[in-house]
Amino acid sequence: MKVAIVHDELVRRGGAEQVVLSMHKAYPDAPIYTLCYNADTTYPEFKKANVITSWFQKIGNNEKLVKALFFPFAMLAMRSMKLEGFDVVLISTTHCAKYIRVDKGTTVITYCHTPFRLAWRPWSYENIMKKNWLVRNVFLLVAAMLKQFDKLAARRSDYYLTNAIGMKEAIEEAYKPRREVTIINPSVKLQNFYLAQQVKDYYLVVSRLEPYKKVDLVIDAFNSMPDKKLVIVGKGSMEKDLKARANTNISFLNSLGADELARLYAEAKAFLFPQHEDYGITPLEAAASGRPVIAYGKGGVLDTMIPWNISTAQATALFFKEQTMAAVSHAIDKFEHLYFDPAFIRQHAQRFSENIFIKKIQRFVQSVIPGYFVFPERLTTHPVAYDVVEQSQ
Template structure:
């Protein structure tokens, strides 16, 4: 069974990139194909992989420019990336991984983190909503082309996997898949994190600085609580704006090594997760460090966290109900009246450990490949498939 792994692009550090690393752990001999690769700004573990890129990577590497030149250059480059000759193509995607060339008889398995947001959730993009009539018209023309390409490319997928129930219905609506969709929750690498009794006086955010991540909401909350300390790790398109918003009780970091980041997780009072995510790995990383999470109580955290109701010693998180400064401040004040059990929180995170994810992915790929082989044999013999 010859396997190729395909991912949209490797230009940043995020949950989707961690899934690809887990794919590679499951199938260490499989090369990783991608639109473009920026070794300095994604996870260093990719240097141990055989990464194969499109011609786009020779001219575009930064995350900002990937977005700027995605249409039409990125689309064209990905559609020319050739992975014919592989028995199984295991894709990790939100947008362009499924555009690659595959053999007609290849088994194509797509781990869809979310249908292409620009195409299927256009109204979530401020630059589309808040632009003028002419530019909006041009956006809509481009989006209609992308929708046709995206839906046609999805037809090549034999089996879809996704990260949570939050996304499952979106995949059904966008792609109308031919087979049932399987949920395999992304993993956390528990071995990268540790517990310590030396808890600091700061709260922690680890996030990209993009609008939907709501880092500005956390900054505003802590601006109203100058006696509390906040540490923010990350970077992104709104970095300058968010740093300008912050007061002296907030400290920013970026480009940290794995050990430095693990230390910040282990010593924080709590991890703050203000955004609506389809899944979200960082709350589980905090839990793997024995630290509780203060989270907006919608989306993926409903599948990964145990919210406080009556017994904080059997909880991993405190939820807040609205994405407002007042709601977050109230949750922080509630948190400070509670006691949490670091060992219980760590044990909960271990249910999502990478070893479990790798085992499930290997089993899924193996089972579907055997089924495809049996179907091929039955086509020759006209006998029903037995598996």
């Protein structure tokens, strides 16, 4: 069985790119087709893969240009790529990977992280919605056009996979797929994280510094609690503004190595997650380090975290209900009087191991391509009953 992997673009380090790396481990001989690729700004493991880019690579290979030239250049570039001779095309996408063309008879399986935000939730771009009438309405007009293109491209998929219950519902509402969407939770790389012998006195945020990440709420909360320390790891368009906003008890770091980041996770009092994410891999990275999460109780954390209710002995997170500074501050005050079990938290994270994710992907593929059986590291032609893919609880 010949498999190809397709991803939107490989120019950043995020949860979607980690999913693609896991897909690559499931099918190590499969080429990875993508809009553009920058080996310096994404995960170094991609250097070992056969990455094939579109003509957009000649224009640019960074996130800023992808966003600026998405309509229409990125769309056209991805549409220009024709994948021939493959039995299965495994797509990982939020935006343009679904524009790829394939042979008639090729089975297309799309792992959709979320319906394209610009097309389906343009109002969530708060910085643009605050612009003048002309800019705002031109933006909404382009978004409406993209919505129609996105809907048409989505019809090429034979099967849909996604990361969480909320995204299953969003995909079914947006794209009306022919078959039920299957949930396969993304994994956390457990081997990269560990339990520390001693926890220090700082709280931790690991996030891109963009408006929708709501890091400003955490900064405001810690500005009101000067006796508590906060470490923020990340880069983004709001970096300068957030640094100017922060008091001296808040420090910023970026471009960390894997070992240094793992240490920060392991030694933090707790991990803060104020945003509403479709999934969110960083809370699981905190859990793999045995550290509790203080999170806004919406979105993907409902799939990955066990919230504190009565006992912390079997909980991994403390949720707050509103995205306000007051709610964040109140949650931190409450956390100071609770004890979470690091060993239990780490054990919970093991449910989201990469090996489990890889096996579920392989089993799903073998279930829709009759006659193929996945056996250690290779494919053989042998019929097998499908072991139903279950969502990790």
